[in-house]
Amino acid sequence: xxxxxxxxxxxxxxxxxxxxxxxxxxxxxxxxxxxxxxxxxxxxxxxxxxxxxxxxxxxxxxxxxxxxxxxxxxxxxxxxxxxxxxxxxxxxxxxxxxxxxxxxxxxxxxxxxxxxxxxxxxxxxxxxxxxxxxxxxxxxxxxxxxxxxxxxxxxxxxxxxxxxxxxxxxxxxxxxxxxxxxxxxxxxxxxxxxxxxxxxxxxxxxxxxxxxxxxxxxxxxxxxxxxxxxxxxxxxxxxxxxxxxxxxxxxxxxxxxxxxxxxxxxxxxxxxxxxxxxxxxxxxxxxxxxxxxxxxxxxxxxxxxxxxxxxxxxxxxxxxxxxxxxxxx
Amino acid sequence: xxxxxxxxxxxxxxxxxxxxxxxxxxxxxxxxxxxxxxxxxxxxxxxxxxxxxxxxxxxxxxxxxxxxxxxxxxxxxxxxxxxxxxxxxxxxxxxxxxxxx
Ligand SMILES: [Fe+2]
Ligand SMILES: [Fe+2]
Numbered sequence: 160x161x162x163x164x165x166x167x168x169x170x171x172x173x174x175x176x177x178x179x180x181x182x183x184x185x186x187x188x189x190x191x192x193x194x195x196x197x198x199x200x201x202x203x204x205x206x207x208x209x210x211x212x213x214x215x216x217x218x219x220x221x222x223x224x225x226x227x228x229x230x231x232x233x234x235x236x237x238x239x240x241x242x243x244x245x246x247x248x249x250x251x252x253x254x255x256x257x258x259x260x261x262x263x264x265x266x267x268x269x270x271x272x273x274x275x276x277x278x279x280x281x282x283x284x285x286x287x288x289x290x291x292x293x294x295x296x297x298x299x300x301x302x303x304x305x306x307x308x309x310x311x312x313x314x315x316x317x318x319x320x321x322x323x324x325x326x327x328x329x330x331x332x333x334x335x336x337x338x339x340x341x342x343x344x345x346x347x348x349x350x351x352x353x354x355x356x357x358x359x360x361x362x363x364x365x366x367x368x369x370x371x372x373x374x375x376x377x378x379x380x381x382x383x384x385x386x387x388x389x390x391x392x393x394x395x396x397x398x399x400x401x402x403x404x405x406x407x408x409x410x411x412x413x414x415x416x417x418x419x420x421x422x423x424x425x426x427x428x429x430x431x432x433x434x435x436x437x438x439x440x441x442x443x444x445x446x447x448x449x450x451x452x453x454x455x456x457x458x459x460x461x462x463x464x465x466x467x468x469x470x471x472x473x474x475x476x477x478x479x480x481x482x483x484x485x486x487x488x
Numbered sequence: 489x490x491x492x493x494x495x496x497x498x499x500x501x502x503x504x505x506x507x508x509x510x511x512x513x514x515x516x517x518x519x520x521x522x523x524x525x526x527x528x529x530x531x532x533x534x535x536x537x538x539x540x541x542x543x544x545x546x547x548x549x550x551x552x553x554x555x556x557x558x559x560x561x562x563x564x565x566x567x568x569x570x571x572x573x574x575x576x577x578x579x580x581x582x583x584x585x586x587x588x589x
C-alpha cells in the first residue's frame with residue numbers, strides 16, 4: 160500500500176514517548192527535511208495541516224465560481240478561452256489539494272461534504288460578488304497575486320505532499336497572474352468607461368484583498384506553532400507586506416488609486432502602513448455571512464447534485480451494471 | 489452522507505516523449521483504470537507534452553518505509569562499483585595504450 164495515511168501512535172502531549180518523538184520531529188523539520196505521509200508527526204501538526212489544506216482546496220473550488228459565471232460574457236474569444244483555462248486550473252488545484260489533505264487521514268468525501276454543508280471554510284475573497292468584467296480582471300490579477308505570495312511560501316513548507324501539489328499549482332498560477340495583469344492593462348489604458356470600471360472594482364475589492372492573508376500577527380492564534388513546524392514560513396503580516404511591496408507600485412503605475420487614506424510607504428521601516436482591516440467583519444464573512452456566501456454554496460451544491468448521474472454511471476460501469484440514464488431533477 | 493465521490497486512488501505517470509522514462513506526476517480518484525486515465529488526462533495533460541500515460545491503483549504499489557531508509561545507506565566505500573574508482577587510464581598509458589578506454 161502506498162501513501163496510506165497511517166495514524167501514528169503516542170502523538171499527543173502526555174502520551175508515553177511523545178517528548179522524544181517530538182524532539183526528533185522538530186529537529187528534522189528544523190533541518191529543512193520534509194515530512195512524508197507514513198512518518199510520525201504530532202497529532203496537532205496533522206490536524207493543523209488538514210485544516211489549512213482543506214480550506215485551501217475549498218477556496219480553489221469556490222474561487223472558480225465567480226469567474227466561471229463570467230465565461231459566457233467574456234469580451235473577446237481569446238479572453239473567453241483564457242478564462243475557461245483558468246477556471247479549469249482552479250478546479251484542478253482543488254482536486255490536487257483534497258488529495259494532499261487525504262494523505263493525512265481525512266477522506267476527500269468528508270471534505271467535499273463539509274464544504275457543501277457549510278461546515279468548512281473557504282477564502283474570504285470568494286464570499287463577494289463579481290459584479291462587472293473589471294471584477295474578473297481584478298480577481299485574476301490581484302487575488303491570484305496575493306495567492307501566489309502565499310502559495311510559493313507554503314510550497315517550501317515541511318509537508319511533502321502539500322509542497323509537491325503547490326509547486327504544480329504555482330506553475331499554473333503564473334499564467335493566471337500574467338493574464339490577469341494583461342486584462343487590467345487593457346482596462347487601464349482603455350476608454351474612460353473602462354478606466355472607471357477598473358477603479359470601481361479596485362475600490363470594492365481593496366478591503367477583501369487586504370484581508371486575504373488573514374488576521375494580523377497580533378490576532379493570529381496559530382502562527383507561532385505553524386512557523387515552528389515550518390508549515391508556514393511567513394506570518395500573515397509579512398505576506399501582506401510582500402504583496403504590497405510588489406503590486407502596489409504596479410497599481411499606482413496603472414493610474415489606480417487605493418481607497419485607504421492612511422496608506423503610505425514608511426521610509427524608516429521600509430514598509431507600507433495601512434488602515435488595519437476590520438477583523439471582526441473578516442470572521443463574519445468567512446463564517447458564511449458574506450454578500451455572496453449563500454449563492455456560492457447553492458451553486459456548489461447544485462453542481463454536485465447535477466453531476467450525481469455521472470458518478471452513478473461510473474460506479475455502475477465499474478460494477479458491470481447497466482449504466483443509468485440521467486434522471487430529470 | 490453519500491459515498492459516491494470517494495473512489496479509488498490511482499497514481500499517475502506520464503512520458504513526455506518517446507524514449508524518455510515515465511515520471512510520477514500525482515494521483516487521481518477514479519472508479520477504474522479507464523476513468524482514471526480520463527481524469528489524469530484532464531488533470532495532468534492540460535499543458536505539458538505527453539505521449540503516454542500510466543495509471544496504477546495506489547493499493548497495488550508496495551513501498552519501503554521511510555524509517556527503514558538506512559537500508560539504502562552505504563556502510564562501506566562503494567567506489568569499486570564505479571568507473572571513477574579505478575586509475576586504469578594512467579595504467580593503460582604506462583603500457584603504451586594512448587586510446588580511449
Ligand atoms: Fe489556484
Ligand atoms: Fe489562480
